[in-house]
Amino acid sequence: MMARFYVGVGALALWAGLAQADGHQPFAVGEGDFTWDSYTEFAEKYDLTGQTVEITGPWTGNEKEKVDKAFSYFASATGATVNYSGSDSFEQDIVISARSGSAPNLAVFPQPGLAADLASQGLLTPLPDGTADWIRDNYAAGQSWVDLGTYADADGVDQMYGIFYRVDVKSLVWYSPIAFDESGYDIPETMEELKELTDLIVEDGGTPWCIGLGSGAATGWPATDWVEEMMLRTQSPEDYDAWVSNEMKFDDPKVVAAMEEFGYFALNDAYVDGGASAVANTDFRDSPSGLFSIPPRCYMHRQASFIPAFFPEGTVLGEDVDFFYFPAYAEKDLGKPVLGAGTVFAITNPSEATNAFIEFLKTPIAHELWMAQGGFLTPHAGVNTDTYLEDSLRAQGDILLNATTFRFDGSDLMPGEIGAGAFWSGMVDYTTGAPAAEVAKGIQDRWDAIQ
C-alpha cells in the first residue's frame, strides 16, 4: 500500500515537474505593487519539498493558464508541486472521484450547493481550526463568506468546509459606450429609467437587449440570475433568503412576480434580439456579440463579470464596451442590492501540503497574482487593489464594496436537483411560453419530492 503511494507520488512529481518547466512566472518576486511580504513570510514558514497538492476545478483553457501561473508561486515558495487540472464537466467528475476514493487533495466548487452535498455524505474534510475566524476578520462582509462555506457534515453538525477564492459580480449590464453616445442614451440610474430607455431604444428602431440562455447541459442558468436579480429588486433580502432555503415556496406570488419581471424584458419580441423565441436557443457565450455588430443587434446585455472572456478578440474594456450597475427600483426603497457568485475551495483529501495551500489562499499575494492577470475579483480586504489588471475590474470591485445588500447566487445555494436542474429547465419552459405560475409550481413539486 505504502509502496504504491510513493510510486504514484513520484510519477506525479515527475509530471508536475514537466508541466512547471513550461509555465513561466510572469511577475518577478519583489517587483511591482504586490504584497511580496506575505509571500516571503509564507515561504519561510513552509518547506514541503517532495510533496504534491492535487487540485481539480472548473477552470479550463486560458483560465487554467492563469491558475497555473498563480499557483506556481506556491510551488516556488514551498518546494511542493501543485497539480491543477480543469474539467468542463467538473460537477460530475468530482462526484465520481470522491465516491470512488480517488479524489484530489482540493476541489474548487463553482456551486456551494454541490460542496454541501458532498459534505453531507462525509466526502469533505473540514478546514483547519481558526479558518472561520480568519475569514470573518479578513474578508469584506466576512460573516457572509463564513456562512456560505459552512455546511452540515454526515452527522448533521455544521462545520467550516469552504474558503472562497475568486468571486463574480453578477449585477452588471454591458453596453457599447460608442453606440450609447451616438444615439444620445444616458446610463439609467434606476429600474424605472432602465425600462424607459428600453422603450426609447425600441422607438428609435433598435433592439435593446441581447439575452441568451444556451449553455449545453446547463441551458437556462442565465435566466435564473435574472430572476434572482429581480427578486432582490422587488422583495426584501429576508424574502430572498427564505426563497433560497424554500421557507418561502417557489410558487409564492412574490417569486412568480419576480419571474414575470424577467419576462417583461425577455418575452417581448421587440425588446430582445431575435425575438423572444431566440432567447432559449442562443448560447450565452454568443449572446453578447450583438453589442459589437454594426449596426448593433442590441444595446445592452446583463451578465456577470466573467463575460469579457467571451467578447470578440481585441475588444478594449472601457472603450468598445463598458458596464453599468443593473439598477434597482427607486420607488421600492430596497437600496442597491448586488448579486454575486464565487468559487469555493474545499479539502477532499487532506495532507500537510493541502493545509499549507489553504494557508497560501489566505495570503494577499495568492489573490493579487491572479488579479494582475485579469478576470478576478476578491473579497480579501488585505490585497493591494493597484494590482488589478484593468480599471474596470476595480470598478466592479467597487460595486461589490458599495452594495447595501450582497446576496449569493440563489440557484447555486439551492439543492443541486433544483438549482442545477429544475430551476434551469423551468426557466427554459418559461421563455418558450409556459406561464410563470405553472413553471414555479412544477419546480416546487420537484423540491417537495426531494425533501
Next chain:
Amino acid sequence: MDNIAGTKSSLGWAVNISVVFLVVLWLIPTVGLLVSSFRDRDQITATGWWLSPFAVEQNYQVSIPAEEARNDGEFFVIEGNIFSGGEGEVLRFGGRRAAPTEYAAGETADLRRDRTLTLQANGDFVYRNPEEITRDPNIYYSTATPPSFSLDNYRTILFSNNMDVAFINTFTVTIPATIIPILIAAFAAYALAWMDFRGRGFLIAMVVGLLVVPLQLALVPLLQLHNQVGIGQSFLGIWLAHTGFGLPLAIYLLRNYMVGLPRDIIESAKVDGATDFQVFTKIVLPLSFPALASFAIFQFLWVWNDLLVAKVFLPSTAESWVMTVKIADDLLGSRGGDWGILAGAAFISIAVPLVVFFTMQRYLVRGLLAGSVK
C-alpha cells in the same frame, strides 16, 4: 444485374440517382464541418459555410484622429483616407452605428449638429464640424470582404501544449483496449459455440443480457474496485474497463459467427483426433477472420472516440489526457463558441479512425453479416 439474362431493370437510373442523393445528403454535415475548419471565428459568425466561396459585404468601424483637425475659418475639418496604406473599396457608409450604410459612396452625409461627412469609394474622407472636435469621430462603412481560408485553426490545435502527448496517449489506450477483448472474446465465443457443457445456454443469455446494461452504472463501483486492488487511475485500469465494457458485444458477435461455420469441418477434425484447442487455432480462428476484423473496427472507433471512460479511469493531469479530453477540456473549455477550433479538432481526431476504416472496410461489410445468414 447485367449478367442475369433479360432482367436489366429499367429503373436503374432511379436507383443511381437516389444513391447519389443519399450520399450527398449524408455528406453535407461533414463537408460543412470541413469548410468551417478553415475559416476563422468572425467569418463563421458572419456567413454560413455554403456562402464561404463568395465575397461578403461586411460593415466596419474606423475612428478618425481628432488631433489632425484644422480650422478653415468656418469649419473644423479632418481629411484623410480610411484605408491606412492598404487598398479597399467603400460601398456604402454612414456616421452612426445604428445606420452604418445610410449613404452611397461619394455622397455627402448630413450628420447631427450640422456636421457633414463625405466618403469616396477609394476611402478618401472629409469630415466637417462647426465646433471644435474633441473626440475621435467614428466612420462606419461597408466593403466586400473576399473569402479567406487559412490553416490557423489546425495550427492552433496541432501546436498546442501536450497535443503530441495526448495523441500518443490515445494510441496507448486504444490499441490494447482493442486487442485484449478480442483475445478473450474469441476463446469465449468458441466455447459457447462449439463446446458442450452444462449451463451454456444460460451463459449466452447472460452475455446478451449484459449488452443492455449501461456502462455509466458501473463507473463508480469499478473505480472503487480499481482503487482497492491498487490499480487506481492508470492505463492498466482503463484497458480493463474498456475490455469489460466491450466484451459482451464481442462475445455475442463472434459466437454468432462461429456457430454458423460448417459443422462438418469441425467434426471431421475432431474425428481425426484434434483437441478443442487445435480446432480453435487451426480451423475456427482463420475462418472467423472477417468477424474478428469487424469487431476490431467497432471497438477501435468506440475507444478512440470515448471521453467519459477516459475521464473517469485516467488521472486528470495534462500528461495523461487523451485527445478527446484535450479537445473538450483544454482547447474548447471556456471557449464554447469557437466553432473553427471545434471543426478542426474533429477532423484531426477522425483522421486515424478513417485510415483504420478504409484499410479494413472490406472486412467490415462481411463482418456486419456475421451470424445473420446460416
